[in-house]
Amino acid sequence: MTTTHHHVPVLHPGESGYDRELAGFQTGFTQRPELIVPARSADDVIAAVRLAPDRNLPVAVQSTGHGLPGSAEGGLLITTRRMDRVTVDPEARTARVQAGVRWGQVVEAAAPHGLAPLNGSAPSVGAVGYLLGGGLGILAREFGYAADHVRSVDLVTADGRLRHVTPGSDLYWALLGGGGHGFGVVTELEIGLVPVRSLFGGSLVLDGGEVEPAAVLRAYAEWTRTVPDGLTSTFAAVPYPDVPAMPPHLRGRYILSVRVAWTGADGDQLVEPLRKIGPVLSDSLREMPYAESHTIHNDPDFPHAYYGDSAVLSELDVEKAAQVLARTGPGTDAMVVVQINQLGGALAAPAPNSVPNRDGAFLVRLLAMADREQAREILDPAFALLAPRTLGRSPNFAFGTGDRSEGLHDEETRKRLAGVKDQHDPANRFRRTTS
Known part of the structure; x- marks a missing residue:
């Protein structure tokens, strides 16, 4: 493992740990990024995003490997599975979940307080990718999409800045449900929990x-x-x-x-x-x-x-x-x-x-x-x-059968999403994001 001048760990093809870092739940795709950054913190993510323009590389993200960004040659891949802290606030009925957290951990952390997240059917699925796609959970018809219960998103945008994104902003609107547009790298989310024992x-x-x-x-x-x-x-x-x-x-x-x-x-x-x-x-x-x-x-x-x-x-x-x-x-x-x-x-x-x-x-x-x-x-x-x-x-x-954003939104929504993308990632640095 070599280190960049940003003091963030980097893996190159052929180095020890490179293949292991790519392994995930989906075995149907091959990925061969030019660089992998195994992130342990928001600072590592910031450093990785700032490194990408220096090397003229697009950025992809893999949290738990349940969904992958398709066959990917080259580019810089940030893996976030080590960022796996969950913090529950039983009074506020909220949980803060880092980018690599799986739903099973959130269920486990909320249960002692008589609370539950709006998770999907599989405990091994990454919370962040699921929430960014909307999140159709096992109690969906009672509580709506899991994305509807997201209080805030901490996101590193293409300019290498960590932003705290809240309801009411265009970026918040676009992130939750935007379907593969890639607006940045999520480092942490705050979600509402429901009182279900x-x-x-x-x-x-x-x-x-x-x-x-x-x-x-x-x-x-x-x-x-x-x-x-x-x-x-x-x-x-x-x-x-x-x-x-x-x-x-x-x-x-x-x-x-x-x-x-x-x-x-x-x-x-x-x-x-x-x-x-x-x-x-x-x-x-x-x-x-x-x-x-x-x-x-x-x-x-x-x-x-x-x-x-x-x-x-x-x-x-x-x-x-x-x-x-x-x-x-x-x-x-x-x-x-x-x-x-x-x-x-x-x-x-x-x-x-x-x-x-x-x-x-x-x-x-x-x-x-x-x-x-x-x-x-x-x-x-x-x-x-x-x-x-x-x-x-x-x-x-949409599991690897073509363009993940095609056929998702009406024309008006597509135009608005494209506008948010142009504003926050004009160089289209974030090409592929995943759960």
């Missing part, structure tokens, strides 16, 4: 070989029209390959599930119609401490390659969505995970940020365990089926 949640799992997938989807869609605004739920379909690496109870099975999270009363009563859809493989719906909420989705916690995209829909055309299931189910060339989130509720409320498509009724996410080309061949025709009702994409769920 426990919730009713879990998943109901059915075997797609025993029940008609389209019928389960139809029943789910009908059920979503009857539930309270604050109940958040997701339908998922996963064709598990018949290979030894898979757990025996999943091998070769087409698993359909409905995941639910609800902080109100009568949870069992609300999910009763779901339990009547067909023979259930497993039912984990129960009252649980919020600290166990990651068990609702049971996201994989091992690194792997994946490519995916999303479509925010004005409404769910069940017949078209059933055709998507047919195209991505067993027999498809690659394993494809389909996830359909009910939106609405508090997600539709306006907020002083650029999170797009707040009028969406459902979000469809398709994730292929394949290389980029094969993924596009499978996913493009599936998204084409949904196109007539598609409003746009979600910034959090």
Whole structure:
């Protein structure tokens, strides 16, 4: 490891620790930056950003490696995973989270105070990247996007200055929901917490070989029209390959599930119609401490390659969505995970940020365990089926299948974002940012 005149540690290709520093959750992309700066503090980030123009290098950021900036040759990569401090203020119901913090740490720090962050389904996801993309959490329909609860952002801009950004400024608006525009490097955020100790949640799992997938989807869609605004739920379909690496109870099975999270009363009563859809493989719906909420989705916690995209829909055309299931189910060339989130509720409320498509009724996410080309061949025709009702994409769920900012915002918002970008990063120093 060599050191620059800014006294910030730098790694070059071929040096010990370079490859280890690049490793992340996403194994489908390769990155070969010219320099890596493993930042331990805001001062390291400032030094790295000031170093970039000297070397005429674009800047990319990697916090936890859950999402990566795509295939990246050259440039300067700042890694922030060592900046992982969480501070909870139980009186103010806030938490300060540094750039490398993962959601599991925030849940753990808030729980003893009867508080919870508006985190997503996977505890290993980085808090900052998720929040900058909007943050569609497990209690999203009750509390809205996680970005709506951000109190302030500490950000190093292209001029090498650390700024404290608060609601009301153009930069605050653009950062939260701006989707890959790259306005600077976030070093710390302050977020609001919600007074949630426990919730009713879990998943109901059915075997797609025993029940008609389209019928389960139809029943789910009908059920979503009857539930309270604050109940958040997701339908998922996963064709598990018949290979030894898979757990025996999943091998070769087409698993359909409905995941639910609800902080109100009568949870069992609300999910009763779901339990009547067909023979259930497993039912984990129960009252649980919020600290166990990651068990609702049971996201994989091992690194792997994946490519995916999303479509925010004005409404769910069940017949078209059933055709998507047919195209991505067993027999498809690659394993494809389909996830359909009910939106609405508090997600539709306006907020002083650029999170797009707040009028969406459902979000469809398709994730292929394949290389980029094969993924596009499978996913493009599936998204084409949904196109007539598609409003746009979600910034959090554009996984390496092309330009991350394309199709996210309406023209007026795009122009405003471009104006903020020109003001704060006229040289387009920040090309790629990631979670």
